[in-house]
Each structure stands twice: as structure tokens, then as C-alpha cells.
Amino acid sequence: MKRFAGFVIKEFLHIFRDYRTMVILFGIPVAQILIFGFVITNEIRDVDLAVLDMSRDEETRGITERVEASGYFTIQKRLESPGEIEAVLRSGTARAVIVFGQRFAERLPGEDKAQIQIVADASDPNTATLVTNYLNAIFTSYEMELVKPSPVPHLIETQERMVYNPNMEGVYMFVPGTMAMILMLICAMMTSITIAREKETGTMETLLVSPLRPFQIIAGKITPYIVLSFINAITILLLSYFVFGLPVHGSLVLLLAQCLLYTVMALSLGILISTVSNNQVTAMMISMFTLMIPTILLSGFIYPVENMPPLLQWLSYIMPPRYFIEIIKNIMIKGTGILFVWQQTLVIAAMTVVFVGASVLNFKVRLE
Template identity: 45%
Template structure:
């Protein structure tokens, strides 16, 4: 144990003496959390929409048919209780819902006016705004068509309710995304480069022939980045709460536990890269290009995954940042417990286990 602690202290000393490393570790989260505060607007297609038709009359069926004909939505019809509707939003089954009240057609005929309720998951405010605008345009088009056909000035009003983020603050979307991005880059790149550096300088051979077990040599190099990454998590959360006014609605302990799980996943990915590469430049290139682009493109942070081709949607399932992004949003924004994120947690555990097993089998005690 004393030897293990000595290696950990050695690695801490390497990190603390390197000012560039410290700048990357602690400067990057602060800069990105502020820069990525700008809203990003993207076209949204093939979004799952829940139709709650309490009316079941001619007018509601005609409007539902018009929504189904749109390329923007994939309709799921069901009559659900308010609790079941909220559960569907929490689990991410749907992003928007349309609720038709009882007597929708009768209200149009006798009162020349009716209303429908639009519910949207505003944890991603840009997507929520886009979807409600699409639905508003469809309702308005339906209203205009009926006015021309019947010669009666019908008026259909939409009552919009934004769930989880009524003020449509951008922080609800980019804080979880930046957290995933920062932890992925810091843990993967720093771990990979630090281990490959030992190979290039020749010190890895000395460490491997020491009485210390090779596995513990690798683990000792990863421990400092685990602790430093937790400091990054704390700094991001403090900025979120006190600067961006984004409180953590769920369990802070669960959020830290899931962050540790994701950090370990990223560290094993860094170890895997270090095992497969022999130079710091290659390790850094793979870490930056191989991790940065998938995290941005396939995590759902900046671009809706459902807009992508099926092949890319399938590929996104192997990107750890996607599952961590869902976990952070579920805990921070929706206030969910472990029961709502156990599937994502299990996937991260399986990815970690796979990378660890492959890395250990590929690790060579004797360096050529």
C-alpha cells in the first residue's frame, strides 16, 4: 500500500509541476461552461409525440391526421393519466404531447372556439421551442383550412406548458453537455498521454520490473485524474448553481456517484488508447479527434440524435457521453432517482468492463 501511495504522490507531483496541464484541467471547464451558454437552434425531425385524445371526435381526428402527415413527428396515441404522461417525459419516451379536451368538436361547432394543450420537455429549450412552433403552425393551418371550408371563423387556441424549464434557460441543456465533454477530454487525454509519456522516456520499463504489480502501476496513474476530475465536477456545479441559477433538483450524492462512474469509464478509455499507441502525439490526436467529435455529435448535446440516419443512431449507443448526458439531465433537471437511470448506468458499467478487459489483455509487460 505504501508503494501504491508513493506512485500516486509521484503522479500528483507530475501534474502540479506542469502548468499547461493545470491550465487544461481547470481552465477548460470554466471557459467552456461560459462559451457554450449560447443557444443553438437546429431543425428537429422524427420526434416522438404523444397524442392524448380525450375528445375522440371528428375535429380531433382530423387534426391528429394532419400531425401524422408532418415529417417532424412520429405519433404515439394513447389516453394516459397525468402521472403516466409525466413518467413518459421523465423516461425520455416523448419530447412533446398534445392533449385534446373532452368536447373539442362541440366547442368548435357551438362556440366557434376550442383549445388544445401542448406539453414539451424544456430540459432542451431549443428543441422544445422548435417543436411547439411546429405544432402551432400545424394547428393554425388546420384552423385556416376549416375556416375556408365552412365559412365559419373558428378559433383554436394552444395552451403551451414547458416542463422542467418554464423560463427556457439555455443552461438546462449545455451544462450537462459541457460536463460530459470536459470529463471525457480531460480523463481520456490526460490518462493516455501520461502513460505513453512513461513509454517514450523509458521509465515504464523501470516501473514494470519493479516489485510493484503492473496493474497497480496503471491504476496509480489514473487515480490523480479521478480526483482532479471530481474537482472539475464541483466547479461546474458551483458555476451552474451560483452563476447560471441552475439548481440540482435530484440527489447530489447520486449525481456524484454517476460522475465517478463516467470518470472511471473515461479513464479506462484513456488506458485503452495508451495500450494501443506508442507516442504522445498519436495518443493526444486519438484522444482529441476520436473523443471530441463523437462527444459533440453523438451525445445529443448539440444535435438531436433522432435526426440522424439509423446507422449513426446505432453508433451513438457506443458513445459513453450520450448515456452520461441523459443521466445528468435526468438528475439535475428532472429530479429523477436511480430507478429512472439504471439502464444508462448499466450501459456505462458494461462499456467500462469491456474496455478494461481488452486493455488488460492487450497490455504487454515487456516493452519492445
């Protein structure tokens, strides 16, 4: 135990001595979260819309006014026929078109369901997602007011049609996705580099000839970084809460525990990477290429998993961020408890065990 403590103290000394790395470790996540977040939130202001109102009744006028009054949108054009939709989108006059179905007010109270269609230009997918989500929110609130007396759900059925890029995910997708990616990358990189550095500077040779066992070295390496990563995770959570207004509807304790588990998993993965890399550059490269690209592309962070070819979908099952994104979305946005995420939690826990186990087995007690 004393050996382990001594090892952890030594690691902390390394960390505090190397303040430049610290700046990067804490600076990058903050910068990235802010960049990703602001790219999304800033653009939704006075977005140009067109309206094709085939009913022209009280309700459709009401909704249109509500949309205009929101401050997010300006109605640039009122269309006369569906044939014009393509033209306004193509010319860029409008980023999206709201289409009210026929006999809107008439159908609203009945079983029939009133129809609104949003046709969005998804060549800029972020904006398209935002536009549809904001419009949806406006429609929903309008609907809520309507149904107050008799709570019959879904009187208005909104249909989104994404031209050029269908099936976009929600606005809250980005923050959890960025969180999952940044934590994964930073954690894995930290541990993979720290062992690789010992190999590079030759200190690993000295550690090897000492009575330390592989597990002690690995645990000693992970422990200090758990603290750092956890601070990182909290920073990211605070940013997403205060700057981007991402809610925490579920249990905060559960959320933090999940972050902790996820960072330990990523740190162990870093250790596993370090057991196969001989220097810091290799460790960094492996972390970047095997983690970053797949995380972005396969975890459902940017492209929805359901739309991928089966092979890639299958691959996405081994992407840890995929599970973490589901977990935080559940806890933060939907406000669900452990009962809804225990499977994903178990997967991440199992991955952690596998990574640590493989690292211990793969750890070379000799130089070759």
C-alpha cells in the first residue's frame, strides 16, 4: 500500500511540474465545449422562413404569428403553392418552409389531426436541426395552450421532412456527444502518454527492475488521473448547465457516478494503448486515430446510428461513447434513473474490467 501511495505521489509531482500539459488538459475541453456549443446556439436568430398556408384560418395565423414573435425567425415569403417550396429553399430566400395542411382549424379538435410540415434546408445540418427543434417547441407550446381544458395529446401532428439530410437528432445531442468525445480523448491520451513517456525516457527500465508489480504500476498511473478527469468532467457539466442551459433533470449523484465510471474506462483504455506503444508520439497517434475519428463518426455523436450500414452499426456497439451518450441523455434530459441505464452502465463497467485486465496481461515485465 505504501508503494502504491508513493507511486501516486510521484505521478502528482509529474503532473504539477508540467503546467503546460495541465493547461492543455483543462483548456482544450473548455475550449471545445464552448466552440461546439456556440456554433450551435449563436446561429439561431432571425432565421428566414417561408410559409405555405393551405388553410388560412385562425389557428394557422395564430401559429405563424407565434413563430414570428419568437424572435428566432422572420417570415420572408408567403407561398401560394407547394411547387414554390423547392425554389425558395434553393435560392436561399428561406432556410425552412412551414406547410400547414388543408382544413387545419377544422381538423384540430378531432381525431383527424391537423397537419404541419416543416421542410428544412439541411445542407447546413446544424441549423436545420435547430430550426426544426425550435419550431417544434413553438408548435408544442401552442398545442399545450389549446389542450389545457381537455388534455387530449397530439392534436397537431408535426411532420418534419429533412431534405438533403433526413432524420436529424435533437439539439441536445451535441453537448452530450462533445462531452463523451472530449472525456474519452483527454483521458485516454493522458494515461497512454504517461506510460509511453516512461518508456521513452528510460525510467520504465528502472521501474521494471524494482519490485513493483504491473498492477501496481497501472493502478498508480490511473489514480491521479481519475482526480484530474473528474475535475474535467465537472467543468464540462458546469459549462453545459450554465452556458448552454442543458438541464439536469435526473439525479446529480448518478450523473457524477456515471462520469466517474466513464473516465475510469477511458483511462484504462489509455493504459492499454500505452502497453503497445513505445513512445509518446505513437501513443498520441493511436489515441487520436483509434479514438477520435470512430468516436465522432460511429458513436451517434454526429450521424445517427440507425442510418448507418449494418457493419458500421455493429461496430458502433463497441464504441464506449455510444453508451455514455445514451446514459447522459437519459439522466440529464429525460430525467430517468439507473433503472433505465443499467444496461449501458454495465457495458461500460465491463469494458473497464476488460481494458484493465488486458493491460495487466499485456504489460511487459521485460524490455522486449
